[in-house]
Amino acid sequence: MKKIPFTRREFLRTGGRGLGMLAFCQYAPLFLTQSALAGAPKAEKDRTILVMVQLAGGNDGLNTLVPFQEPNYHAFRPNLALKEEDVLKVTDSVGLHQSCQPLHQLLGDGKLSIIQNVGYPNPNRSHFRSMEIWETGSDSDRYARTGWLGRFFDNACQGAPDGPVGIHVGNEVPQAFLSDKTHVIHGVGGGGRRQQQAAHDLLQQLTGAGHERGSNNGTFLQHTLMNALATDERVQTMMRRYPASVPYPRTNFAQNLSSISSLIAGGMETRVYFASLGGFDTHSNQATSHANLLRTLSEGLAAFQADLEKRNLDSQVLTMTFSEFGRRPIENDSAGTDHGTAAPLFVMGSQLKGGLYGGAPDFNIERNQDIAFSTDFRQVYGTVIERWLDCDAGPILGRKFDAVDFI
Amino acid sequence: MTTATRTPVRLSPRQAWEPLPPLQWNASAARHLLRRAGWNASPDQVRTALRDGNEATVRKLFLQPSPFPLTEAIKQVDEDRLTYRQRVSDAVDVDDRRRVQREFRQQNTAAFQDYAVKWLDFASRPENAAHEKWVTFLQNIFVVSFDRVRNPSQIFQHHDLLREKGNAPYPELCKAVSRSPAMMQYLDINRSQASAPNENFARELFELFILGEGNYTENDIKEAARAFTGYRYRANGDFYMVNRQHDGGRKTVFGHTGNLTGDGVIDLAFQQPAASVFLPTEMCRFYLSDEIPPPEHLDDLGRAWRRANYSLEFLKLRFFTSRLFYERRYRGNLIKSPMQFHLGLMRDLNLNVPPYPRPILTPYRQMGQNLFNPPNVRGWVGGQVWINSTTLSARRSLVTTLFQEINEDRLNADDQAALRAAREHGPVTLYVTRERLRQMADSDPGVIANRFINYFLATPVTAEYRSVLTEFIQSGPGNRDERLRTAVMALLQSAEYHLC
Numbered sequence: 001m002k003k004i005p006f007t008r009r010e011f012l013r014t015g016g017r018g019l020g021m022l023a024f025c026q027y028a029p030l031f032l033t034q035s036a037l038a039g040a041p042k043a044e045k046d047r048t049i050l051v052m053v054q055l056a057g058g059n060d061g062l063n064t065l066v067p068f069q070e071p072n073y074h075a076f077r078p079n080l081a082l083k084e085e086d087v088l089k090v091t092d093s094v095g096l097h098q099s100c101q102p103l104h105q106l107l108g109d110g111k112l113s114i115i116q117n118v119g120y121p122n123p124n125r126s127h128f129r130s131m132e133i134w135e136t137g138s139d140s141d142r143y144a145r146t147g148w149l150g151r152f153f154d155n156a157c158q159g160a161p162d163g164p165v166g167i168h169v170g171n172e173v174p175q176a177f178l179s180d181k182t183h184v185i186h187g188v189g190g191g192g193r194r195q196q197q198a199a200h201d202l203l204q205q206l207t208g209a210g211h212e213r214g215s216n217n218g219t220f221l222q223h224t225l226m227n228a229l230a231t232d233e234r235v236q237t238m239m240r241r242y243p244a245s246v247p248y249p250r251t252n253f254a255q256n257l258s259s260i261s262s263l264i265a266g267g268m269e270t271r272v273y274f275a276s277l278g279g280f281d282t283h284s285n286q287a288t289s290h291a292n293l294l295r296t297l298s299e300g301l302a303a304f305q306a307d308l309e310k311r312n313l314d315s316q317v318l319t320m321t322f323s324e325f326g327r328r329p330i331e332n333d334s335a336g337t338d339h340g341t342a343a344p345l346f347v348m349g350s351q352l353k354g355g356l357y358g359g360a361p362d363f364n365i366e367r368n369q370d371i372a373f374s375t376d377f378r379q380v381y382g383t384v385i386e387r388w389l390d391c392d393a394g395p396i397l398g399r400k401f402d403a404v405d406f407i
Numbered sequence: 408m409t410t411a412t413r414t415p416v417r418l419s420p421r422q423a424w425e426p427l428p429p430l431q432w433n434a435s436a437a438r439h440l441l442r443r444a445g446w447n448a449s450p451d452q453v454r455t456a457l458r459d460g461n462e463a464t465v466r467k468l469f470l471q472p473s474p475f476p477l478t479e480a481i482k483q484v485d486e487d488r489l490t491y492r493q494r495v496s497d498a499v500d501v502d503d504r505r506r507v508q509r510e511f512r513q514q515n516t517a518a519f520q521d522y523a524v525k526w527l528d529f530a531s532r533p534e535n536a537a538h539e540k541w542v543t544f545l546q547n548i549f550v551v552s553f554d555r556v557r558n559p560s561q562i563f564q565h566h567d568l569l570r571e572k573g574n575a576p577y578p579e580l581c582k583a584v585s586r587s588p589a590m591m592q593y594l595d596i597n598r599s600q601a602s603a604p605n606e607n608f609a610r611e612l613f614e615l616f617i618l619g620e621g622n623y624t625e626n627d628i629k630e631a632a633r634a635f636t637g638y639r640y641r642a643n644g645d646f647y648m649v650n651r652q653h654d655g656g657r658k659t660v661f662g663h664t665g666n667l668t669g670d671g672v673i674d675l676a677f678q679q680p681a682a683s684v685f686l687p688t689e690m691c692r693f694y695l696s697d698e699i700p701p702p703e704h705l706d707d708l709g710r711a712w713r714r715a716n717y718s719l720e721f722l723k724l725r726f727f728t729s730r731l732f733y734e735r736r737y738r739g740n741l742i743k744s745p746m747q748f749h750l751g752l753m754r755d756l757n758l759n760v761p762p763y764p765r766p767i768l769t770p771y772r773q774m775g776q777n778l779f780n781p782p783n784v785r786g787w788v789g790g791q792v793w794i795n796s797t798t799l800s801a802r803r804s805l806v807t808t809l810f811q812e813i814n815e816d817r818l819n820a821d822d823q824a825a826l827r828a829a830r831e832h833g834p835v836t837l838y839v840t841r842e843r844l845r846q847m848a849d850s851d852p853g854v855i856a857n858r859f860i861n862y863f864l865a866t867p868v869t870a871e872y873r874s875v876l877t878e879f880i881q882s883g884p885g886n887r888d889e890r891l892r893t894a895v896m897a898l899l900q901s902a903e904y905h906l907c
Contacts, residue, residue, distance in 0.1 A: 057819055122509055126517060127819045128765050141509055143554060145777065171808045172766070173773045173801045182795045187804045195893055198884045202875070202897040209872035211864075211903050215740035217697070217791065218866065221902035224794050228803070281819040 048388050049264060051257075051273045051304075051319040052149070052176065055297070057280030058127065060290055061326035061343025062361070062371075064100070065114060069093040072363035076330040080286060080337065090114070090356060099294035102302030103346065110354035111305060112346060113406035115380055117361045119342030119373025123325060127281070127339075130324040135176040137378055137397055148381055149272050150179030151396040152389065157183060157271065164231055167263065168274040169256040176274065186231050186270075188259055200232050238266030245310040246303060253277045254300035261307045264317060271389065280323060284334035297321070301348055309350070318349040318388050318407075322377065330368055342373035345380065347406055351388075357406050379404050416700060416734065420707040423700070423731035432461045436733050442865055442907045443694050444468050444727060445536030446747060447754040450862070452533060465727045468537035470720065472570050475529055477563060480518035485560050487514065488642065512557070519559035520764040523778050526566075527767060528760040531753045538570065541723070543746065544693050545569040546779075547786035548616060548686070549584045551593040554780050558589070562779060564644050565589035574720040577686060578677050581616055582670050585635065586646040594784070596638045601654035604632040611784055613676060619688070622681035623661070630658040635669045677717060683709030690726060696737050697790045704731065739866035742790055743907050745774035748802055751907070752899065755863055756809060757843065758836050762829035763822040766808065773801035794905070806899045810839050810892055844891045852880040855891075859898055865907045872903075 067073050068084045069092070087095030088104040094116075096104050106112040122140045124130045133140050137148030146154070149166060157165040164186035166177045177185050188196075207225050211218055242265040248254040253275070260273045277297055282290050301319065308314040326343025342361065359374030379401040385393040387407040394400065416423070427436065437456040441448035445468065456464040491511055498504035530539035546569060553562050565587045572580045584590050585608070591597040599605035609631040613623040637653025640646050658667045661675050676682060684705045691699050699705070708725065715721035726732060743751065749771070753760060761767060771778045775798045781787055815823060829835050836843075848855045856877040860868055876894060883890045898904060 057817075122505075124513060126513070127821060128520070128763075128768075129513065129516065131765075141512060145772075171804045171811060172769065173797075173804055175769055175772070177797075178772060179797075182797060184796045185800050187800055187807075195885055195889055198879075198889075199893045199897055202879050202883065202893060203900055205875045205879075206872055206897055206901040206903075209869050209875050211739075211872065212867040212869055215866075215906075217740050217742050218902060218906060220791055221742070221794060221905050224796065224799050225900075225902050228796055228799055279817040283820040 047269075047271060047316070048390065049271055049273070049317045050384060050389060051260060051275070051317060052174075053297075053301070053319060053321045054174070054274070054276040055280050055293075055321055055323035056131070056276055056278040057282070057323070058130075058325045058327055058339055059280045059293075059323040059343055060282060060286065060337055061117070061323075061340075062329060063286075063290060064097055064294060065090070065116065065344040066095050066097060067093060067361065067363070068095055070363045072365070073329065076367065077337075078331070079335055080331045094356070094360065097291065097294050099291045100298045102298040103348075106302060106305060106348060107354065111350055111352060112348050113352050113354055114344050114346055114356050115375055115404060115406065116344050116356060116358040117342045117371065117374040118345050118358065118377050118380060119325070120376055120378070121373075123341040123370070123373075125325065125339040125341075127324055132175060134322055134324055134377060135174060136178075137381055145178065146180055147174065147176035147178040148378075148396060149174075149176040149274075150183075152272070152385060152391060153177070153183045154179050154181050155395050156389065156391045163234075163269040165270060166272045166274065167235075167260070167268070167270050169259055170276050172276075174274045174276075177272075184227075184231060186228075186235065188235060188256075188263075197236055200229070200236055204229050204233070234266075235263060235268075238263050238268065242266045244303075244307055246306045248303040248307070249296070249299045251296045251300060253296050254303055257300050257304040258307070261304055261311070261313075264308070264313055265311050282327070282336050283332065283338060284336040286331075286336040301346070305348055314350040318347065318351070318384065320348070320380075320384065321346045326371070328368070329363070329365070329371060341370040345377075347380075347384075351407065353406055355406075357404050375404060376401060383407060416704065416731070416736070418704075418730055418734070420701075420703040423704045424708050424711065424725055424729045426728050427461050427730050427733050429460070431730075431733065432457070435738075436461070437464070438865065439733060439738050440464065440468075440727060442751075443732075443741070445533065445540055446531065446750040449533070449754065462724070462728050465724055469541065469723050469727075470574060472538035472573060473535055475526065475567065475570065478518070478522050478525055480521045481559050481563055484514050484518045485643075487511065488560075515557060515559055519553050519562065519779075520768060522559055522563060524760065524762060524764050524767055527750070527778075528762070531750045531760055533754065536750075536754075538573065540747075541573050542566060542569050544690070545573060545580075547693065547781065548689060549587075549590060550615070550781050550784050550786045551587075551589040552780045556589045556592050558592075561587075561589040561592070561644065572719075574723070575718070577717040577719055577722075578673055580719065581612070581673050584616070585612070585669055585673070586638065586640070588640040588644050588646075591638060591640055596635055597640065599632065599636045599638065600649075600652040601633070601636045602652075604629075604636050604654065606632040608632070608635055609672075612673070615784065617673070617676045617685060618679055618681040619685045622679060622685075623676075627660050630660045630667075631672045633658050634660075634667045634672045638669065682717075683713040687712065687722065687726070690722070692789070694726070695732065696741060700731060739864075739906055741907055742793055743905055744787065744789060744793060745771055745776035745798070745802075746778075747907060748774070748905065749805065752806065752809060755899075756839050758809060758839070759829075759834075761822075761837055762825040762835065765819075765822070770801060770805050770808075774798050774805070775801075799905075802905070803900045806896055808838075810896050813837050839892075839895075841888050841892075844888065844895065847895075848880075848891050853877045855880055856894075859895060863895075863898055864903045866903045868903055 063082060066082045066087045068087055074081045086098060089095040103112055120140055124140050135147050136144035138144040153165045164184040167186045167188060168174050169188045207222055210222055239259055239262045242262040244258045248258045256275045279293055308317050322345050323343055326340045327337035328340040332338055361371040378397050382393040382397055382401040383403045385391050385396055434453050437453045438448035441452055494507050495504055498507050529535055551565055556562055568583055568587055572583055594608040594611055595605045596608045606628050609628045614620050633654040637649045639649050655666055657664055660667060660672055661679060663675055687705055687708050688699055712722050768778055775793055856873055880890055880894050
């Protein structure tokens, strides 16, 4: 079966139906126009990379980083509170959930920072809206049409239009990637790799085959799609060529991180990756499901870090978790917790200072009240943008936020 | 430089708008109509259309819109609006006042999102498709946006007005729109007063609603703006006139002098020659092609429309039964809007719009059509502007999500509750099941490939496309179910599926 040519030389050699004439039309694929600039600078190999891990549903921060010395924590959660002997101690007053053993280890090695009690003023408790606030980086009473990472692309990623600036694993394009300018955003689908490859090959053939009476719009679509498929092709090839260097857990989440590691190892010019783990909306029978989720998260992250270290890429990569909100201090009647406000977030990488940052939650509250946040999430974003991605945070976040000293 | 061939319009201006000869009313023509007027063309709709004939089909599609009921969440927010001022002034301190304001804003946004999702579900149903798509066409003329208006009730009322008067004479619709609270806010009529007329509405009225650029003078706008002073609306959306803020004096618009009212100005605008071709041209852009038919052709349609007192019912009938609309050069080459793409997928795959906002509103934004929030007063440009690497990637992702099993236990509790509530009114299918795929494909690979192509695509594909698909279904990797799934997904992601 015929394949679309994916290099300039291959392309020009093809006298095949439809393709020959495409070379002379206004919608020439980017890889053609790009390679015309033969001396265009290669993407630097040592740029810093950010991996965002979304914990969808609202992670219960209080049972993730547990304030086991806090009397009100136990008073508010007679069934769900974790006791001192059940946590992995971080300090004399807080410890990690038992499922977080791999993260506890990383913390000990100085490769994990935990920013405590992160949130924003006037919290919104709707999943949709609060996630939107986290992804756009806006104030809770403002609506931004672009995502914070999209604005990073707008500000920092000119001049590299042929490769994807952002790659998300999983099917939904994150709102954080929405930008004003057009960038190549790429999605690596979930599902088995064999079927992914099959789907890609088939689509590539169909795109090459095309339709009768090539209309202007049809040709234009064909070409835009070809560009996307050329990126697909590179991504698939890299995932084959750079398989994981350490064993990963068999969870989807870990496999997705493994894909990201392969792409980084393959030298993709992408600065930002995005992966997601869902199911954190634990309104009922939270204990088991939350323990499982945290295990999936910790084991996945630890395998990813180990893989990067083995490949000598760890100094280039920073991984950060976030969730739309934490959960209410008081447990509900269904052995679960309802939507709350602030929660801790994890930052992982070899270049970190490691340890605990930000103020701890203040439990001096009424029974059904929420915790007030101590660190604004945009302080964390700002720190990452300036100290990790080496970019001015001002135009991205709209104003100055105090840095948090974890990098 | 473009290599696309331009087949010239072979019909004379007069022939162009004659009814399509009955012999040419075949399955392909019926599919063209159903896809362009609505979201898709299912085989049973095509059968019915062929049985009914062209004109009867158009009448059925367009002439009796079902009402879209006001949502419970909007009713609630309207009720709470009555006490809102009181609650703000009752606030004990600044923080408390801000909290009241913030919560009310959030309630408005939530009600808007709920409305958007419910409307998509309503619009996706075959019996509503053409009407509701027509409403979105009118929305793209009479642009307002929720981000600016921030009141879901007014947005609803505006859309409902376009629905209700969607078959009325166009001048009547324009007059009603000048009294629509959402529009009055969006274009500042509600603040326009005799001492300081605001020209915003008058300008857009001429430029974007009735005449088009270059068919009026700056002086016409200045004078017309005076006629729209004193327009106000009450909290419940009712229109009223504040006479002391209305400029009742003499004005000269398009050379006519008199004590013109706003309605009078609209009537004058419709006496201008440009009025008869402006909306038909917009219709061509939206329903027909990026390449607008020649001016002589549009003039001919415009003259007939003017004689029919600018009836929208007449215009739709004439347009969708015309020989020109069914011309070969206009078939299968219009780039789908994100909405056309999404709702077309819902229909083509027999799926339901999920009853909660997250998996819907975000993809719309990613695909470049932030629902009910057009970027500016001109609305969506459409055509090739819809397509770039990001939006195309979002379209492909959307297709993939529709083929992925959804673990409902992993959904957020609110979404689970919304799903349970929706299922009380009937089954809700969120993704393509294996059983559904098997139903579509119980035959030999060549037949299946043909069926998929004919069913899903509006554009004739090459023999090679056909054989690639057949071969894959026959002997691609994976088991048969996997192959079918992959084949349909690839087809829906291919360039051809973005055309209709």
